[in-house]
Amino acid sequence: MPASYAYLGPEGTFTEVALRTLPEAATRQLIPYVSVQSALDAVRTGEAEAAFVPIENSVEGGITATLDELVAGTPLMIYREVLLSITFALLVRPGTKLSDVKTVSAHPAAQPQVRNWLKANLPDAVWESAASNADAARLVQEGRYDAAFAGEFAAARYGLEALETEIHDAENAQTRFVLVGRPARPAAPTGADKTSVVLWQRDDHPGGLRDLLGEFATRGINLMVLQSRPTGAGIGNYCFCIDAAGHISERRMAEALMGLKRICRDVRFLGSYPRADVTAAQVRTPLPGTSEDEFMAAAEWVTRCQDGRF
Numbered sequence: 001m002p003a004s005y006a007y008l009g010p011e012g013t014f015t016e017v018a019l020r021t022l023p024e025a026a027t028r029q030l031i032p033y034v035s036v037q038s039a040l041d042a043v044r045t046g047e048a049e050a051a052f053v054p055i056e057n058s059v060e061g062g063i064t065a066t067l068d069e070l071v072a073g074t075p076l077m078i079y080r081e082v083l084l085s086i087t088f089a090l091l092v093r094p095g096t097k098l099s100d101v102k103t104v105s106a107h108p109a110a111q112p113q114v115r116n117w118l119k120a121n122l123p124d125a126v127w128e129s130a131a132s133n134a135d136a137a138r139l140v141q142e143g144r145y146d147a148a149f150a151g152e153f154a155a156a157r158y159g160l161e162a163l164e165t166e167i168h169d170a171e172n173a174q175t176r177f178v179l180v181g182r183p184a185r186p187a188a189p190t191g192a193d194k195t196s197v198v199l200w201q202r203d204d205h206p207g208g209l210r211d212l213l214g215e216f217a218t219r220g221i222n223l224m225v226l227q228s229r230p231t232g233a234g235i236g237n238y239c240f241c242i243d244a245a246g247h248i249s250e251r252r253m254a255e256a257l258m259g260l261k262r263i264c265r266d267v268r269f270l271g272s273y274p275r276a277d278v279t280a281a282q283v284r285t286p287l288p289g290t291s292e293d294e295f296m297a298a299a300e301w302v303t304r305c306q307d308g309r310f
């Protein structure tokens, strides 16, 4: 039996569509799970080789179920990311008219992308959250709700029809998905990579966040996402989830992580992996002394000083 990838199911999620764009998915058994948590648990227990889950949405921001799972518990690592453009279809049982729709369902992250459409077209419909958009479609098939916002491709799978397609309040809405596995050596750098980390401050002091960000800034590393998540230890207690341009095997990133390790209470490395938007890592060239060559030359110089060979 081939190794398996767990994904946020059931069949017909955007997550499944995004997963199938990865060449390695073709050689794996793809197994749907009912939640992000259960898919990631399957990786932790060794039931699955990796799990594929949504992590960020260009309209709603972070998918908190995923972030919170990566922040806590047995460490996991991100190996790949996929960006998918998302538009929704309103799926109903055959014969249902728009005026029949009293309840609508979808994943909570879908709501901000369909809010204006709902207000204009179904102002009195009651919103019911589902574990995923395809799960909402399944619940419509079962008769629990009247309509689901999901991918048009999910209609056939659940015996539904699309009353409306191309629903999206924001143009070019995208969702980012990640392939998560147990910790192992990251793939070699491609020249356009991203490193994800979680940081816990040592203490609360003025400029504390600036100190953390300074470790990246002084080394000319561009940040792509910064999200704070509550640690659960009380109001005002947060950790920071950061995506930064570059790979841990690059000197500047390794030094930034070393700097953070020294000043933070804890640092969790979540992986270095190829960027889905394939832009070469943006090193701020105006900042002198931050090219990979300059980092390497400086490291060699210190070694020579330490050896008395200068």
Ligand SMILES: O=C(O)C(=O)Cc1ccccc1
Pocket (backbone or CB within 6 Å): 008, 012, 013, 014, 015, 016, 054, 057, 086, 107, 109, 110, 131, 132, 133, 134, 175
């Ligand atoms: O993959 C799905 O279908 C999901 O339910 C997750 C999701 C939610 C909102 C936008 C894209 C994906």
